[in-house]
Amino acid sequence: MIRIANAQGFWGDSLEAPLDQLRGGPIDYLTLDYLAEVTMSILQKQFSRDPQAGYARDFVQMIERGAKEIVTRGVKVVANAGGVNPETCAAATAASLKRAGYAGRLKIGIVTGDNIINQLQDLTSRGIELRNMDTGEPLSAILPRVRSANAYLGAFPIAEALGKGANIVITGRCSDIALSLGPEIHEFGWKPDDWNLLAAGAVGGHVIECGAQASGGNCQVDWENIPDLADIGYPILEAERDGRFAITKHPGTGGRVTVAGVTEQLVYEIGDPRAYIAPDVIADFTSIQLQQAGQDRVQFWGIQGRAPTDFYKVSISYTAGFKAVGTMTYGWPDAYKKARAADRILRARLDRLGLKFDALHTEFVGANACHGEALSGEPSPDLAEVTLRVGVRGQDAAPIERFTRELAPLALNGPPVVTYPSGGKPKVEEIVAYWPALIPKKEVIAKVTIVEA
Amino acid sequence: MARVQLREIAHARSGDKGDASNIGLIALKPEHYAVLVSQVTAERVKHHFRELCHGEVTRYELPNLHALNFLLQKTLDGGGTVSLRTDAQGKTLSAALLRMEVDI
Structure with a gap:
């Protein structure tokens, strides 16, 4: 069993949650999701003004504050903090580890290849139209106004980085659920066609990806009696090799993990529940079985999945x-x-x-x-x-x-x-x-680099 | 038979997918799921949100979770950063759906 703690549901979420997750009890992985749909355009704008910018600076500060726990307790960190400049984010992260007195102790894995802004001209000229998934319009209609373009990569490059010894993995745009699915693939040896297992990982990732929305935050059922929201515990995914998992939180923290609250998160921002499309798998949400398994603990099993599509989703922003x-x-x-x-x-x-x-x-x-x-x-x-x-x-x-x-x-x-x-x-x-589109997977090559911190 | 607001028998969470809003509606007790299925139809939801929703409404069933998922197209004034609405991401539409009345 591995314990994956999420501590960031979006860029702007609690600055203290990552530290609380590191210090509140045993965890194996800390995941942090910084990128909302429009965040990439803000980062791209910062990058165009300053080639040393374009990533989530909050992350670098967090690493400095949490360095002791990360290094001495061997907690691995996976974050999409790289934005449009993962290499510089990694360098800044290494510098913050050094400032904290932990130079030369860790490896940082960098996942790139998601950023396709410089390929758009070539892609569209070769007939890959990147049509807007909502309106059907081809990208050529707004090409001069594009600010950022990133494919949502899957979880296997993250697993590869962990396999090469990375203690901290920094990605650009990847699917939110990849942050926790990557560690599961790495730890359990799940294969690209283990669709039921990958689907279980996708569902677990979906539950924790919005942080405390799975542990009593923004919960409609009995909200006035949910204990101590001021000290709410962020969710922890306890994953098993066979695909079963539980959602829980650190003991002694506020909030509440119940079937009701977790189910609200399951149905949050989904489309067709039979086809929850992730880069590595299509999960069937109508196969999910879950039950309360003690206080602040919900157990999941029975999840089914099938082969993914031949496309990555692309997030394009334009003025x-x-x-x-x-x-x-x-x-x-x-x-x-x-x-x-x-x-x-x-x-x-x-x-x-x-x-x-x-x-x-x-x-x-x-x-x-x-x-x-x-x-x-x-x-x-x-x-x-x-x-x-x-x-x-x-x-x-x-x-x-x-x-x-x-x-x-x-x-x-x-x-x-x-x-x-x-x-x-x-x-x-x-x-x-925001311009959502699809790109054939063969047009996007993910790259994994390991640097010493 | 009693006429009640959905808030008496269900809870919900809503969010955005571009200009579309998704509303997940969950029965508070398993026995109320059948009420949701029979009475909270896509047509009724479309009519309920006639002031805000200018597109199609699709309903999906999740009997395993005693839940329905509604996808309301063209509902958020362009959505995300384009929308001029206070609730540009449709976060409060979950509760707006719970105003609907059903017979139990």
Whole structure:
């Protein structure tokens, strides 16, 4: 049995969770998922300004703080912290180990090959169209606006790095579930056609990939009584060679591991449950068997899988115009009525200015912003306050910029009992949109490099 | 027979896949799964979210988990970084579905 602890569900997740996972009890592997769909575009932008940037700096600091446990207890670390610059991330990681007094003790494995930004021209000219999986459009429509392009690699390169002695594996874009499946392949010798085993690994990876969402965080069932969320324990996957596994957490930590909470995570961000498509396997979520097996422990078995597809998913980001969102908060009485009136006035002024937007969107936060008017019902006239939130989107920055000057004046020349954020006018943001596509696997060559730290 | 909101017999979690929202709906007790299957149809969910969802709704069954998964296309105003919504990733739509009424 091996114990794989996840401590990062996205870049921006708890800075303390990795240390808590290292110090809270025995673990064999620590996994950290830093890359959301748009993170790569931010990193690519940083890299284009500074060739020494483009990776998750949080990771390097974490290694320095956790170096003692990682080195003295032999915990292996697998993270997609490399972003668009895994080599530099590895060098910075080696430097942080040295600063912590552990130079020359560890090997770092680097997985590259996911970054295909420099191959796009060649690929599209050879008829590999990288059509948008949602809209069907070929990539050529937006090629000059592409900011980043990365294939989601599978788990075997991670296993290869571990097999070559890596204590820390740093990848660029790989499938989230590969971070824990890689160690399982390495430890148990699972083969590329062990589909049921790989599917079990994929399901276990899916449960822990969003961190504490599997251990009592964001859980709807009995949420008020889930103990000590302030000290929530992140999930630990206890994996067996035969594909059975349990989800648990360190003893003495807050949160709760139950069938209910784990099932919420199982159905999170999936499509067809019979075909959960990972790079190395297709898992059938309708085959999953699970039960409570003691306090804070859920046991899984019976998972089935089948051969993967001949494609990797590719995450491409591209610039897609500009947007700005601003708010004004109206107070009791008749807060909703006032916010509505302010919205009508604002729209009349935008009309008079002749400003054109691709989208102009109004919400009334506190009244119905999340679920919409139809489901939320008529807001009470006694609401303490309602926040008018207006957003615009368009291809040109100029009308968006002009829009940002029209909110604050409402404080003096619109409905009464109003306050607004001290920052003044809203910020204009460039939109970086997401383009999901498929690429034949033979076009992507994963590469594993080992460096001494 | 009683008419109740889904929140009395189910829980849910939702997230995004581009401009689509996924809502997993799970029976609190195994015996309520049949109620979900018979009454929470793709058509009803599409009607329930008529203000937000401008695309197709597909329903998938997971009898082993006593759960249904709904995929709502064109629901997040472009999704992710494009969307102007407070809930650009559809995280609260799970609870919005639990407002639906069923007979038990």
